[in-house]
Amino acid sequence: MTMNLRDILGLKPKAETAAALRDALEQMTVQRDAALARLASLRAERGAVLLDASREAAEHHETELRAVAEEAERLSAMAAAMPERIAAASARELCADLDTAAMEAEARAEAGAALVGPIEEAVATLARLVAEHDEHNEAVQTINRKMREHGRSKITLPLHRIWPRAEVSNLGRHLALPGPRSPSPTLDVFQAEVIRARIPRDAV
Incomplete structure (x- = not known):
């Protein structure tokens, strides 16, 4: 048709x-x-x-x-x-x-930027806690050396009480915490990763 x-x-x-x-x-x-x-x-x-x-x-x-x-x-x-x-x-x-x-990218960028302050605060808290943990850890290790000298059983280190198979005990030596922000106004970024723990995943 x-x-x-x-x-x-x-x-x-x-x-x-x-x-x-x-x-x-x-x-x-x-x-x-x-x-x-x-x-x-x-x-x-x-x-x-x-x-x-x-x-x-x-x-x-x-x-x-x-x-x-x-x-x-x-x-x-x-x-x-x-x-x-x-x-x-x-x-x-x-x-x-x-x-x-x-x-969407602009909104996400703003949302991410708003988290930088809380992240810095959290990292500062983390750094303080890590230092405090390592102070306890060092004290236990010092005592353990005396224990070994006298044939006594050593005391389990702080981290190993939580993660028995962890390969490290001193957290400060195995964490990369961010440094100060860049002085450049156009590169206001962290100079290092927030956290990179070298602890085996199966230990968590």
Whole structure:
């Protein structure tokens, strides 16, 4: 069945999104290919129809041929204009996605920056606790040396009471705590990792 102008206009995209435009192009392409195939068939039959068919049949064939040719031309023109629109819509959507991503990144950057102060405070607390732990640990080790000299059993070190298989006992020697913030106003960052404990995971 030949598509009239109203039918063809009904194939226009329902929205200017890339997805809607691609769907519309797919439908146009299907209809265009069908019209072109029908047009080729009518043209192949034209000579025989003009020679052998009645006047009415020949006129009907000529009318259908013109209608199908017009249908194919309209659909081809519409389909040819679609790639540029799809590219433009894709560019708009990518720009919108990047704007959204930039807003999210900005919000996350602000949220992360707000944590720097609490992290510094926590690290200061951690440094104090590590120093206090290592002071106790050193005292126990000093006493253990005396214990060994006199054949007495050594006292279990503080960390080994919690993590028996830990390979270290002095935390201060095995933790990399952050130093002061950079003096550069554009590189206000920690100069070292917050914590890098060299304690086996299976000891936790």
